[in-house]
Amino acid sequence: xxxxxxxxxxxxxxxxxxxxxxxxxxxxxxxxxxxxxxxxxxxxxxxxxxxxxxxxxxxxxxxxxxxxxxxxxxxxxxxxxxxxxxxxxxxxxxxxxxxxxxxxxxx
Amino acid sequence: xxxxxxxxxxxxxxxxxxxxxxxxxxxxxxxxxxxxxxxxxxxxxxxxxxxxxxxxxxxxxxxxxxxxxxxxxxxxxxxxxxxxxxxxxxxxxxxxxxxxxxxxxxx
DNA sequence: TGACTTACATTGAACTTCTATGTATTCTAA
DNA sequence: TTAGAATACATAGAAGTTCAATGTAAGTCA
Numbered sequence: 594x595x596x597x598x599x600x601x602x603x604x605x606x607x608x609x610x611x612x613x614x615x616x617x618x619x620x621x622x623x624x625x626x627x628x629x630x631x632x633x634x635x636x637x638x639x640x641x642x643x644x645x646x647x648x649x650x651x652x653x654x655x656x657x658x659x660x661x662x663x664x665x666x667x668x669x670x671x672x673x674x675x676x677x678x679x680x681x682x683x684x685x686x687x688x689x690x691x692x693x694x695x696x697x698x699x700x
Numbered sequence: 701x702x703x704x705x706x707x708x709x710x711x712x713x714x715x716x717x718x719x720x721x722x723x724x725x726x727x728x729x730x731x732x733x734x735x736x737x738x739x740x741x742x743x744x745x746x747x748x749x750x751x752x753x754x755x756x757x758x759x760x761x762x763x764x765x766x767x768x769x770x771x772x773x774x775x776x777x778x779x780x781x782x783x784x785x786x787x788x789x790x791x792x793x794x795x796x797x798x799x800x801x802x803x804x805x806x807x
Numbered sequence: 808t809g810a811c812t813t814a815c816a817t818t819g820a821a822c823t824t825c826t827a828t829g830t831a832t833t834c835t836a837a
Numbered sequence: 838t839t840a841g842a843a844t845a846c847a848t849a850g851a852a853g854t855t856c857a858a859t860g861t862a863a864g865t866c867a
Contacts, residue, residue: 596703596823597791604798614845623797627790634825636847641823659833662846678799683734684704685792690730691711692785703854721814741856743816748854766864769815 598630598638599647600677603670606648610665613639639664647673705737705745706754707784710777713755717772720746746771754780 605611605619616639617630642648647670650662666674712718712726724737749755754777757769773781 597795598824601791601794601798604795608798612845614843620794623794624790625793628794631825632846633827633848636845637825638823640847657833657844659844660831660846661844681795683731684708686732687708687727687730687735688704688711688788691708691715705855719814720816738856739815740817740858744818744856745854747816764813764864766813767815767862768813 597681598634599642600674600681602635602638602642603647603666603674603677606664606666607671607674610663612653612661612663614661616664642670645669645673704788705741706749707781707788709742709745709749710754710773710781710784713771713773714778714781717770719760719768719770721768723771749777752776752780 601620602616605616611619613632613635617632617635620628620630639648639650643650643664646667648664648666650664653661653663655661708727709723712723718726720739720742724739724742727735727737746755746757750757750771753774755771755773757771760768760770762768
């Protein structure tokens with residue numbers, strides 16, 4: 594899904610810190626199954642976001658003993674998210690002008 | 701504007717055939733000025749769309765004597781547009797779930 | 808006649824996308 | 838106890854996208 598990965602991840606992390614595997618589950622659930630991200634799709638983006646200072650991470654051992662890398666959004670990430678929202682909004686307005694209200698787009 | 705260029709162009713051409721310079725004006729006007737495409741951004745995408753069979757073009761001499769390359773959408777293009785709509789809709793639903801209604805996103 | 812606007816084009820660097828493949832660990836069922 | 842599944846993170850690199858920079862061309866206007 595071009596260009597929506599970072600805003601989506603940042604949005605999910607804005608709700609609260611999360612880890613990779615869970616983020617994939619969330620995206621699948623939130624989209625009713627229409628979006629299915631793979632590991633290979635997600636982790637490079639998480640690494641880039643961290644490199645860019647938009648998120649940060651910490652290792653946590655869960656109750657079951659699993660090690661998980663929890664990610665949380667930073668202030669830089671919140672800024673990028675706002676920028677992404679503005680941009681998405683612009684594009685969405687244009688598309689809605691042309692296409693009509695969103696409810697009519699999909700089947 | 702990643703990943704929205706093709707759907708936007710196809711949408712504009714679905715309304716009626718148009719030429720490059722006009723498409724740039726339309727996008728600027730439709731977005732209230734927030735989107736400003738350049739030649740270098742647009743023409744390679746138009747060429748790719750044509751190469752992909754999504755649009756076709758014809759040269760026209762306007763009344764003023766200017767030569768313009770008019771583009772029009774094809775059936776392949778209509779199909780890609782529908783696919784793009786479905787995809788946009790999916791992502792938009794997810795973002796709306798997280799962000800709340802679109803009206804609240806930008807300033 | 809020069810500046811500006813309109814109009815189309817191309818190159819290539821930088822960036823993005825994401826499959827394929829990998830390692831690791833815990834859980835579950837046989 | 839072992840095999841398979843689920844959970845969990847990671848990386849390389851091919852393929853695709855983005856778009857600034859730069860180019861040519863032609864009509865308009867002062």
